[in-house]
Amino acid sequence: MNSLAEENYLKALFTLAAKNNGEVSVNDLSRHLDIKMPTVNSMMKKLTTKKLVYYESYKPLKLTEKGKKEAALIIRKHRLTEMYLVEKMNFGWEQVHEIAEQIEHIKSPEFFAKMDELLGYPQIDPHGSPIPDKNGKMIWKEYKKLSECTKGSLVKIAAVINTSNDFLKFLNEKEIHLGLKMKIKSIEPFDKSVIVSYPKHASETLSPTVSERLLVEKV
Amino acid sequence: MNSLAEENYLKALFTLAAKNNGEVSVNDLSRHLDIKMPTVNSMMKKLTTKKLVYYESYKPLKLTEKGKKEAALIIRKHRLTEMYLVEKMNFGWEQVHEIAEQIEHIKSPEFFAKMDELLGYPQIDPHGSPIPDKNGKMIWKEYKKLSECTKGSLVKIAAVINTSNDFLKFLNEKEIHLGLKMKIKSIEPFDKSVIVSYPKHASETLSPTVSERLLVEKV
DNA sequence: CTAATATGTTAGATTTATCTAACAATTATA
DNA sequence: TATAATTGTTAGATAAATCTAACATATTAG
Numbered sequence: 001m002n003s004l005a006e007e008n009y010l011k012a013l014f015t016l017a018a019k020n021n022g023e024v025s026v027n028d029l030s031r032h033l034d035i036k037m038p039t040v041n042s043m044m045k046k047l048t049t050k051k052l053v054y055y056e057s058y059k060p061l062k063l064t065e066k067g068k069k070e071a072a073l074i075i076r077k078h079r080l081t082e083m084y085l086v087e088k089m090n091f092g093w094e095q096v097h098e099i100a101e102q103i104e105h106i107k108s109p110e111f112f113a114k115m116d117e118l119l120g121y122p123q124i125d126p127h128g129s130p131i132p133d134k135n136g137k138m139i140w141k142e143y144k145k146l147s148e149c150t151k152g153s154l155v156k157i158a159a160v161i162n163t164s165n166d167f168l169k170f171l172n173e174k175e176i177h178l179g180l181k182m183k184i185k186s187i188e189p190f191d192k193s194v195i196v197s198y199p200k201h202a203s204e205t206l207s208p209t210v211s212e213r214l215l216v217e218k219v
Numbered sequence: 220m221n222s223l224a225e226e227n228y229l230k231a232l233f234t235l236a237a238k239n240n241g242e243v244s245v246n247d248l249s250r251h252l253d254i255k256m257p258t259v260n261s262m263m264k265k266l267t268t269k270k271l272v273y274y275e276s277y278k279p280l281k282l283t284e285k286g287k288k289e290a291a292l293i294i295r296k297h298r299l300t301e302m303y304l305v306e307k308m309n310f311g312w313e314q315v316h317e318i319a320e321q322i323e324h325i326k327s328p329e330f331f332a333k334m335d336e337l338l339g340y341p342q343i344d345p346h347g348s349p350i351p352d353k354n355g356k357m358i359w360k361e362y363k364k365l366s367e368c369t370k371g372s373l374v375k376i377a378a379v380i381n382t383s384n385d386f387l388k389f390l391n392e393k394e395i396h397l398g399l400k401m402k403i404k405s406i407e408p409f410d411k412s413v414i415v416s417y418p419k420h421a422s423e424t425l426s427p428t429v430s431e432r433l434l435v436e437k438v
Numbered sequence: 439c440t441a442a443t444a445t446g447t448t449a450g451a452t453t454t455a456t457c458t459a460a461c462a463a464t465t466a467t468a
Numbered sequence: 469t470a471t472a473a474t475t476g477t478t479a480g481a482t483a484a485a486t487c488t489a490a491c492a493t494a495t496t497a498g
Binding site for chain 1: 327
């Protein structure tokens with residue numbers, strides 16, 4: 001079992017690696033965690049003996065497969081918690097990060113399995129970030145909300161957040177489905193409505209309520 | 220801010236003190252926490268310098284007012300968590316203790332305030348144990364479920380668990396209210412129904428569903 | 439009331455996670 | 469390319485929470 005400190009190093013390695021094609025420097029980690037380099041250095045030796053990190057002096061740090069899996073499971077707990085707090089406890093997104101930073105270290109598979117169940121086994125969180133499954137596997141895309149895209153871009157619908165029946169019915173009526181490609185014609189400056197076009201629909205206006213719930217990828 | 224270890228000592232002191240009129244020995248604590256006496260001894264010195272415990276060599280340990288308050292707040296978090304897990308996440312009572320032991324250490328007043336709100340500000344948990352309020356104040360009785368009482372005993376209704384409208388309506392119809400005194404005439408051996416008598420009701424049969432939700436005190 | 443037993447204390451060691459100071463290797467730059 | 473700047477490592481110190489061994493005080497029993 002990993003300590004709280006070890007878990008934080010694993011998580012940091014995982015997220016930093018995502019930005020730097022799998023390689024992380026001691027200095028990056030040190031700054032990211034606000035922990036001095038010698039401390040990071042010795043923790044890396046420790047994680048190496050635990051086969052979680054692959055480390056050679058003066059070379060970049062890499063997570064082993066085991067390390068990646070354990071990190072993904074912590075991130076899973078973090079994202080499930082955030083989503084649970086927002087969806088089931090009515091917190092605002094800006095409030096949940098700090099709480100999730102603590103709850104992600106709770107040791108209880110049942111607790112997170114229950115959250116997962118109550119949330120309907122989501123694969124993507126409402127920021128468009130993937131939620132690893134209980135084996136640490138995840139979709140390797142980071143999606144963007146339609147509401148965050150810029151005028152002129154061509155995007156593909158990748159996922160939908162908070163699939164209430166009413167929302168799904170709405171999408172059906174508008175003939176919006178996964179994989180659909182659409183072009184952003186313009187964005188209404190006043191209320192941030194997004195005006196899009198796609199096959200059989202030369203111009204549709206999507207309110208922020210809708211564009212916040214559609215996750216897309218650039219094409 | 221207290222460390223996780225310190226919080227566990229405070230909680231243990233509080234619960235042990237409840238059984239021994241406020242005084243706890245180093246040995247009791249040591250056995251209860253499964254931590255060796257010298258460790259407990261030095262932690263008590265530390266908590267004394269933090270004004271949480273009053274300690275003199277070879278004398279029993281006592282929590283200060285400050286210590287009692289901080290302990291009560293941890294117990295509040297524990298009991299709210301247990302209740303939340305059962306009522307809102309469909310856990311069984313036997314599953315929640317371990318999870319609550321971890322969640323009680325989460326630092327986030329907002330998180331527990333939200334649980335409290337979603338549970339309707341309960342003052343007593345479904346075991347009949349009081350839940351301290353956010354100032355650490357609590358009702359100083361431990362109630363028993365009616366279902367746990369024995370034949371012949373005279374009891375007073377002290378609290379009601381899980382106050383659904385249907386249940387309150389039922390109690391109204393039967394003229395059962397807080398403060399009502401009733402005698403337990405007998406207990407049906409087969410299904411554990413409780414047969415009671417009280418003013419204007421010479422004999423009422425209460426099913427386990429009901430007797431599990433009525434908390435009483437002996438008179 | 440003494441001796442045996444139980445309880446409590448002190449001293450010093452260990453582990454984990456952190457730090458600072460000093461030194462070494464690598465990378466960037468003049 | 470030589471040197472300066474950055475990055476990484478080693479050595480040793482510190483604080484928290486635990487332990488064991490040895491000793492001291494209290495309590496209980498004969």
